[in-house]
Amino acid sequence: MMRFILPFVVFMIMAAFMYVGLNLNPHEVPSPLVGRAAPAFTLPQLHEPSKQFSPQDMKGKVWLFNVWASWCTACEHEHPVFMDLARKNIVPIYGMDYKDQRADGEAWLRKHGNPYVLVVSDAEGRVGIDYGVYGVPETYVIDKQGVIQHKQIGAVTPEILDEKILPLIRELQAK
Amino acid sequence: MKYLLIMLACLLPVASFAGEAQDMAADPVLEKRMIGLAENLRCLVCQNESLASSHADLAEDLRREVREQMQKGLSDQEIIDYLVSRYGDFVLYDPPVKRTTLVLWYGPFVLLLVGIGMLLFQLRKRRSRVMDMELTDEDVRRAAELLNQTAETAQTADESAGIKKDPKA
Numbered sequence: 001m002m003r004f005i006l007p008f009v010v011f012m013i014m015a016a017f018m019y020v021g022l023n024l025n026p027h028e029v030p031s032p033l034v035g036r037a038a039p040a041f042t043l044p045q046l047h048e049p050s051k052q053f054s055p056q057d058m059k060g061k062v063w064l065f066n067v068w069a070s071w072c073t074a075c076e077h078e079h080p081v082f083m084d085l086a087r088k089n090i091v092p093i094y095g096m097d098y099k100d101q102r103a104d105g106e107a108w109l110r111k112h113g114n115p116y117v118l119v120v121s122d123a124e125g126r127v128g129i130d131y132g133v134y135g136v137p138e139t140y141v142i143d144k145q146g147v148i149q150h151k152q153i154g155a156v157t158p159e160i161l162d163e164k165i166l167p168l169i170r171e172l173q174a175k
Numbered sequence: 176m177k178y179l180l181i182m183l184a185c186l187l188p189v190a191s192f193a194g195e196a197q198d199m200a201a202d203p204v205l206e207k208r209m210i211g212l213a214e215n216l217r218c219l220v221c222q223n224e225s226l227a228s229s230h231a232d233l234a235e236d237l238r239r240e241v242r243e244q245m246q247k248g249l250s251d252q253e254i255i256d257y258l259v260s261r262y263g264d265f266v267l268y269d270p271p272v273k274r275t276t277l278v279l280w281y282g283p284f285v286l287l288l289v290g291i292g293m294l295l296f297q298l299r300k301r302r303s304r305v306m307d308m309e310l311t312d313e314d315v316r317r318a319a320e321l322l323n324q325t326a327e328t329a330q331t332a333d334e335s336a337g338i339k340k341d342p343k344a
Contacts, residue, residue: 026222032263099232125236132261134219134233 031132031151038065038142039130043120046097046105053094053120055146062172064093064165065140066116066156067128069100070108072136078155079112085161086115091169095119098128098136141165143172202246209242212251216258217266225268 033039042054055065066082068075082093095116097105102121109119122128131140132151141150150168152160210227218229218237226234226241237258244254258266270276310318 029219029263029265032260099236125233126240129236129240129261132263134262 027135028153029134031148031153033132033148034151036148038140038146038148039127041127041130043096043122043127046095046102046109046119046121049102049121053118055142058092058094058142059146060144062091062144062169063142064091064169065096065142066093067096067098067131067133067136067138067140069098069136070104071100074155075137076112078137078157079115081156081158081161082115083113084158090166091173092117096127097121097123098133099123099125139165141168141172144175205242205245208251209238209245212241212254213238215268216255217268219262219266226266 038055040055042052045051045053064085068079085091086093093116095118097119100121100123102123105119105121109116120127125133131138135153137155139152139156140148141152143149149172150165152165156165213227214225216226216237218224218226218231218234220231220233221229224231224234226237241254241258244257249257255267264270264273264276270279272280
């Protein structure tokens with residue numbers, strides 16, 4: 001009897017590990033930045049390059065920082081979610097146009113709509129490196145103290161927004 | 176003239192790689208150090224490639240970043256810390272021993288020990304099973320019969336082949 005039970009148990013344990021493994025997304029690397037202060041930067045704005053923006057300007061507010069680019073197809077899928085969210089006026093959304101040409105970024109926003117309070121332009125991708133960006137779109141939830149509370153790698157879907165991001169924002173806003 | 180043109184055409188693909196080679200020219204010693212470091216770092220975009228071999232845009236940016244930090248005089252360890260603080264331990268092909276990586280580091284040895292243990296257990300069990308076998312009189316008789324039979328057939332076979340056996344043997 002033992003001869004059959006033991007291999008079966010071993011098989012079931014392996015199957016359980018593999019089943020869990022199948023559902024893991026290797027592209028979701030936990031960011032060491034969550035729980036730490038959002039890296040400081042000063043970047044020119046996309047629409048008015050003479051003006052600058054830096055995250056210190058946002059102290060005291062909960063905000064979303066969305067990294068996108070005109071060359072990023074997943075950004076197109078996620079964009080309606082932000083358009084919708086912007087209309088609801090729950091949280092200010094700031095954008096960063098990552099490794100993109102200014103004209104392309106502006107044209108993309110004209111075509112798909114602009115949900116952002118303002119957009120900064122990270123043409124060389126240096127601020128992207130500071131934020132550990134490795135696949136756009138990426139979205140950060142930053143709290144009133146300027147600490148990154150959540151990093152969403154990949155497109156924000158309506159489900160992720162309703163189940164993860166919005167509850168977190170409400171909780172942070174109440175603090 | 177025709178052959179010269181053909182030979183020139185063969186050189187064309189090499190020329191198209193010139194864009195990549197240009198960073199090498201600046202400082203070969205630094206470039207070698209950078210590649211050496213980048214070989215032990217994972218590219219986050221194409222995760223089974225090292226930062227040194229990846230052609231992803233981000234890998235190029237990170238190589239530039241590493242190069243610049245080396246020019247600033249930072250040590251390899253400082254540069255690794257810089258990347259880990261942004262991308263996590265995941266960028267390291269040689270992950271540090273931590274509570275979360277204990278299974279990764281020692282799991283295989285535990286499995287090996289369990290395997291050796293099970294093998295020894297099985298071998299011991301098998302040995303005791305073999306020793307426990309006792310021959311009954313009936314078994315001895317049957318064995319002897321079988322042995323005689325083969326001996327006889329062997330003999331007849333030898334005789335038919337014309338081999339004479341020493342009767343004393």
